[in-house]
Amino acid sequence: DGGITQSPKYLFRKEGQNVTLSCEQNLNHDAMYWYRQDPGQGLRLIYYSQIVNDFQKGDIAEGYSVSREKKESFPLTVTSAQKNPTAFYLCASSLTSLEQFFGPGTRLTVL
Amino acid sequence: SQKIEQNSEALNIQEGKTATLTCNYTNYSPAYLQWYRQDPGRGPVFLLLIRENEKEKRKERLKVTFDTTLKQSLFHITASQPADSATYLCAMPSGSARQLTFGSGTQLTVLP
Numbered sequence: 576d577g578g579i580t581q582s583p584k585y586l587f588r589k590e591g592q593n594v595t596l597s598c599e600q601n602l603n604h605d606a607m608y609w610y611r612q613d614p615g616q617g618l619r620l621i622y623y624s625q626i627v628n629d630f631q632k633g634d635i636a637e638g639y640s641v642s643r644e645k646k647e648s649f650p651l652t653v654t655s656a657q658k659n660p661t662a663f664y665l666c667a668s669s670l671t672s673l674e675q676f677f678g679p680g681t682r683l684t685v686l
Numbered sequence: 687s688q689k690i691e692q693n694s695e696a697l698n699i700q701e702g703k704t705a706t707l708t709c710n711y712t713n714y715s716p717a718y719l720q721w722y723r724q725d726p727g728r729g730p731v732f733l734l735l736i737r738e739n740e741k742e743k744r745k746e747r748l749k750v751t752f753d754t755t756l757k758q759s760l761f762h763i764t765a766s767q768p769a770d771s772a773t774y775l776c777a778m779p780s781g782s783a784r785q786l787t788f789g790s791g792t793q794l795t796v797l798p
Contacts, residue, residue: 606784617790625784665729669784677729
């Protein structure tokens with residue numbers, strides 16, 4: 576089956592820790608994205624990548640980092656510099672500038 | 687930057703009725719606009735795309751309109767069913783290529 580997978584589904588982090596969220600796609604899409612969603616709010620773009628080894632900051636990149644070493648993978652690291660990391664994180668990919676395909680999401684909670 | 691406004695309040699309707707959701711934008715008219723469905727705890731799923739030169743688009747019980755004069759898109763679900771209950775997001779391109787800006791969504795509940 577083609578699609579996007581995210582892991583883990585739930586993640587708990589202690590304050591001061593870095594954590595990495597996984598995103599893998601086998602759709603052969605060039606572009607990949609990371610969004611953050613807070614309760615009752617829309618999706619806010621953290622980072623996006625249009626090709627391998629290249630990525631750009633979105634609207635709320637502070638406290639986050641990414642890498643794009645392979646076309647299929649776009650991991651997101653939430654660093655200790657992110658002051659309010661508790662949220663629902665969504666990864667997406669697209670082939671053109673049109674529809675985006677989303678993964679199931681990772682819910683991150685800071686303890 | 688583009689700002690998108692969707693019905694901030696949840697919408698409750700009776701099964702069988704038509705649900706109408708609104709998406710307004712404030713700045714430039716986009717080349718196209720998209721609608722997604724999101725169920726609780728899951729990622730959004732693409733439903734429909736309408737281009738600026740299309741006034742209306744249909745897919746089964748779904749209909750989307752795009753009025754660039756009013757800077758508004760309407761999303762209709764006819765003969766609504768409880769299974770249509772979800773949050774519906776509108777999105778439009780922004781910034782450089784392949785970026786989308788999403789509205790905050792409208793939560794729809796179809797009552798049996």
